[in-house]
Amino acid sequence: MAIKAKHQRLVLLAIALIVLIGAGLLAAWALRNQASYFYVPSEIVADPPAPDRAVRLGGMVEQGSLRTEADGVTIAFVVQDGDARVPVRFSGIIPSLFVEGSGVVAEGRMGRNGVFIADNLLAKHDENYIPREMQEMTTAQAERVVAETR
Amino acid sequence: MIAELGLAALWLAAALAALQLVSGALGLTPKGAALAGIVRPVAVVQGLLALTAFICLIYVFAVTDLSVKLVAMNSHSMKPLVFKIAGAWGNHEGSMLLWVTVMGMAGGVVALIERRLPERTMLATLAGQAFVSIGFYAFLLIASNPFERLSPTPVEGNGLNPLLQDLGLAFHPPTLYLGYVGLSVAFSFAIGALVTREVGPAFARAMRPWVLAAWIFLTAGIAAGSYWAYYELGWGGWWFWDPVENASLMPWLAATALLHSVSVLAARNALRAWTIMLGVVAFSMSMVGTFLVRSGILTSVHAFAVDPERGSFILVLLAIYIGGALTLFALRAGTVTEGERFALVSREGALVFNNVMLSAILGIVLFGTLYPLVAEAMGAKVSVGPPYFNPMGALFVVPMLVVLAVGPLLRWRNDRFGRVGGRLVIPAMLVAAGAMALLVMGGVSLLPFLGLVLAVGLAWASLLPLRERKLRRTPLAVWGMVMAHFGVAVSLFGMSSESAFSIEKLVAVNAGDTTEVGPWLVRLDGVEPVAGPNWTALEAQLKVRYKDADPVMVRPQSRSFWTPPQQTSESALLTRWNGQLYAVLGGEGEDGRWQLRLWWKPFVTLIWIGGLLIAFGGVLALIGRVKSDLRRIIARDRTADRRESQGR
Numbered sequence: 001m002a003i004k005a006k007h008q009r010l011v012l013l014a015i016a017l018i019v020l021i022g023a024g025l026l027a028a029w030a031l032r033n034q035a036s037y038f039y040v041p042s043e044i045v046a047d048p049p050a051p052d053r054a055v056r057l058g059g060m061v062e063q064g065s066l067r068t069e070a071d072g073v074t075i076a077f078v079v080q081d082g083d084a085r086v087p088v089r090f091s092g093i094i095p096s097l098f099v100e101g102s103g104v105v106a107e108g109r110m111g112r113n114g115v116f117i118a119d120n121l122l123a124k125h126d127e128n129y130i131p132r133e134m135q136e137m138t139t140a141q142a143e144r145v146v147a148e149t150r
Numbered sequence: 151m152i153a154e155l156g157l158a159a160l161w162l163a164a165a166l167a168a169l170q171l172v173s174g175a176l177g178l179t180p181k182g183a184a185l186a187g188i189v190r191p192v193a194v195v196q197g198l199l200a201l202t203a204f205i206c207l208i209y210v211f212a213v214t215d216l217s218v219k220l221v222a223m224n225s226h227s228m229k230p231l232v233f234k235i236a237g238a239w240g241n242h243e244g245s246m247l248l249w250v251t252v253m254g255m256a257g258g259v260v261a262l263i264e265r266r267l268p269e270r271t272m273l274a275t276l277a278g279q280a281f282v283s284i285g286f287y288a289f290l291l292i293a294s295n296p297f298e299r300l301s302p303t304p305v306e307g308n309g310l311n312p313l314l315q316d317l318g319l320a321f322h323p324p325t326l327y328l329g330y331v332g333l334s335v336a337f338s339f340a341i342g343a344l345v346t347r348e349v350g351p352a353f354a355r356a357m358r359p360w361v362l363a364a365w366i367f368l369t370a371g372i373a374a375g376s377y378w379a380y381y382e383l384g385w386g387g388w389w390f391w392d393p394v395e396n397a398s399l400m401p402w403l404a405a406t407a408l409l410h411s412v413s414v415l416a417a418r419n420a421l422r423a424w425t426i427m428l429g430v431v432a433f434s435m436s437m438v439g440t441f442l443v444r445s446g447i448l449t450s451v452h453a454f455a456v457d458p459e460r461g462s463f464i465l466v467l468l469a470i471y472i473g474g475a476l477t478l479f480a481l482r483a484g485t486v487t488e489g490e491r492f493a494l495v496s497r498e499g500a501l502v503f504n505n506v507m508l509s510a511i512l513g514i515v516l517f518g519t520l521y522p523l524v525a526e527a528m529g530a531k532v533s534v535g536p537p538y539f540n541p542m543g544a545l546f547v548v549p550m551l552v553v554l555a556v557g558p559l560l561r562w563r564n565d566r567f568g569r570v571g572g573r574l575v576i577p578a579m580l581v582a583a584g585a586m587a588l589l590v591m592g593g594v595s596l597l598p599f600l601g602l603v604l605a606v607g608l609a610w611a612s613l614l615p616l617r618e619r620k621l622r623r624t625p626l627a628v629w630g631m632v633m634a635h636f637g638v639a640v641s642l643f644g645m646s647s648e649s650a651f652s653i654e655k656l657v658a659v660n661a662g663d664t665t666e667v668g669p670w671l672v673r674l675d676g677v678e679p680v681a682g683p684n685w686t687a688l689e690a691q692l693k694v695r696y697k698d699a700d701p702v703m704v705r706p707q708s709r710s711f712w713t714p715p716q717q718t719s720e721s722a723l724l725t726r727w728n729g730q731l732y733a734v735l736g737g738e739g740e741d742g743r744w745q746l747r748l749w750w751k752p753f754v755t756l757i758w759i760g761g762l763l764i765a766f767g768g769v770l771a772l773i774g775r776v777k778s779d780l781r782r783i784i785a786r787d788r789t790a791d792r793r794e795s796q797g798r
Contacts, residue, residue, distance in 0.1 A: 008491050016506045023510035027517040027542060034538035035521060038531035054537060072658020072743045073736075091656060093384075093736035093747050096708070096717040 036107070042083035044110065051112050057086060058105040066100050079104065079116070090118040153218050156206025157297040160247075163199035163254060164287035166192050167280045170257075174277025178270060178345070186273055190261040193276050196283070197258025204238075204251040207296055211238040216307055219300040220244065226309040228684050228712075236320040237310045242444060242460075243296035245323060249440070250286045252331040256360075257283065260335055266356040266779070267339075268348055275342030282334055282433075285467040293463045312685070312711040312718050316382055326371030326398055330436040332364025333401055336408060340429030341475060344482045349422045354415035357429070359775055361412055365405045366768040372398050373761030384719035384734045386654070386749050388645075388757055391539045396519040397439030400512055404432035407508040410501050418562055420489035420498055424505070430479055434472045435512070441468055442519065493564040500557030507550035514542045544597050551604050551642070554635060555611035573614050581607035594650045601646030609639035626774025634767025641760025647753040658743040668750030670731055671695045677735070677744055685711045687720070690735040690744065694724060706735040730754050 036054040049055050057079060065078035074091045077100070088106055098104060098121060106118035170192045176182030177189055210218045211234050214227045224241040225234055239248045257279040267275065290296070339357045343349045375398065380388040389395060408428040414421045441464045492498040518534045525532045555577060559570040584603040588594050594602070612635035615628060653668040664673040675691040687707040695701040706722035724731040729752040736745025 009488050012502060016502075016509070019506050019510055020513060023513050023546065024517065026545070027514050030538050030542050031517065031521050031534065035525070035532040035534050036537075038533070054535070056533065068739055072739050072741070073656045073745055093656075093719070093734055093745055096737065 040081045041086045045084040048110050056105055056107050057116050061100050061104055063100050086116050088116045088118050095121055152206050152209050153297040156203045159199045159202040163196050166196040167283045170280035171277050174273045177273045189276050193261035194258040197254040200251045200254035208238045217303040219298045220296050222300050222304050222307045226307040233315050239323055243294045246290050246294055247296050248327050252327050253283050253334050256335050271342045271346045271348050274345040275338045278338035278341035289463050293460050312716050322374045325367050329364050329368030329371050333433040333436050335360040336429040337433035340426045344478050349486050351416050351419050354412050358412050361409050362772045365409050366765050368402045369765040373758050377758050381721055384721040391535055393519050394443050396515050397442050401435040403508050403512040404435045407505045408432050411505055414498050414501050418490050422489045423483045423486045430475045437468050496565050497560045497562045500553050503553050507546045510546045555608050558615045577607040577611040598646040598650035601642050605639045605643035612636040627771045630767040630771030634764045637760045637763025640756050644753050644756030648751050651752045653750045655748045658745050660743050667748040669697050685709045704733055706733045708735050
């Protein structure tokens, strides 16, 4: 290693900085591509994300839309926000407070046929907790949703 | 009465922290030297007062004194005693009181037993510790008083979040806090050394046991937290890259880097400024974690307080302490003289590489954790999960693990790869054989593949430092290092195996139906109602059978708590030497069939066994270091005595 001894501290510092800045840039690039965005139905219908991209969809479960398929573990339902409706399919243990007319956030991806495939459902799981995104729906959306579900 | 006693103790402790700061700072000046003598006793009493306040809080929770607001909000007279006590820190105010208690006690213990630091550095360190404590005392007393009374006294309390009513909770947060806050000692040491400019091997030897101890608690706390999430949430996963998990991982990464750089400083008097920097960063990460968890910015089972005032308060504390420490570092780092030099291929070189990789991983986790907050400020709602963290983390973990296999074999100062190459032939062959076997098997994706082969090679390589040593004479610290590194391999194997070989089955079955998951046959005998002290549940009677072995019953439950009304899923785990069967009971369909979610997870338990091995390696190293330090002190005292007697 032919580094002049008196430069060692600088060289080490430079290498460490390059690696760390490189890691930072990589992270920034990966975050742009891998962060999962939150949509409400009207947004996802207007501008659907790429089919393999992980996203989250939040809205109200439409009254009368929930049905269980023959295997007993797959459910299909419609999530709506008053403007648009998105069909959703989910296989798994259904959260106990998941009912028609209540809010839900589905994690998953948009299928090519316009059906949202959910890997995970976040429902209100007690009276104090609602998914964060649901708290922040615009007032107009919330009012419409309330009017719809009554 | 007891609540008032606790509050008084807290105010007194805060006042003593102020006294400790002032007397410590003045003690450094020539005029105030007389004050130097009171700093240590004040630190000890301050710690005891904080402990008194904490014991008072536990008492009001244990007797369910509902006139205390915190108890009424978070407890219930019908709860089992152990959860009443654990409830004392299962809420925002209580956990912050636990924080200052650990901080005060840590300062007290340092004041009581630390004798290796030069006295001036010691004064600066204790003043630094008090400076940080004051902020958190102020936060408690002004924005989150745990002893606030409620009038009129309610008839019954609100109860504790059922997810938290678990024995795991009783020990997980205090363990983690001992680690988080234990790092404040490293922070204060770094401040002390910056103030007095005394950085060197003696300083590193004094700092090392404190870093080790905090790191052991952090490691154990993270492993326990991961296991708690694994069996309590019923989702089958053991790490979710939840911001709260990341908040515990970040200080651990920094502390792991610090642990290794402080060893270089102690052994070789190199990496001086870098070690100080890591001391500052490690506790800063603890505080960032607290900010994330306690500010209400996140919604999760961990985020008790949704209160913007508290969030801003912690943010201001963060700015003062982290900003202040980094400014001090920037001003003084230039005056910390350069340490001993070393070649790139050397023990130091490998440790520097490991430190840089750990820092890069820390940066990646920090970016990913903060990104949703930044994006939200700009109007986009995003979440960041495994698709970001797993590949980005692996990018730096893999090279780090390769160097981890080689580094401990290298000599200090200067070495050649050729000298150690011969010893690495067997691990390299193991890696190649593992890779071949997996390729033939097929179907394993890249990250688990890399993890499995690296784990096998690393397991072997981690034992190599014991070769050519007389095992009886090998210092405990070396045993500790070997055990911790071996633990990394064990844990990595568990993670990769879980990811590569888990079998999941999701079915709806009638009573009497049998289903197959991996090597197991699972038969639902029936679903029965059962009752506990503050819940009722539906319990599935599953008769499970591993290949030809005798059948065993497992009983997953779907529980309904009364206070507060909430449902949780109690998964059932069946542990065998080669893995775990994991069963979750879902709901009943309209056709009367029950949903079952079943996993067979080969070698999943190795994840936590590895974690415990890592922590236990730390314990061995700590015992070894403390023993050899004591020996050194005794030897020095003897020499001093001899000189004295000769002088006469």
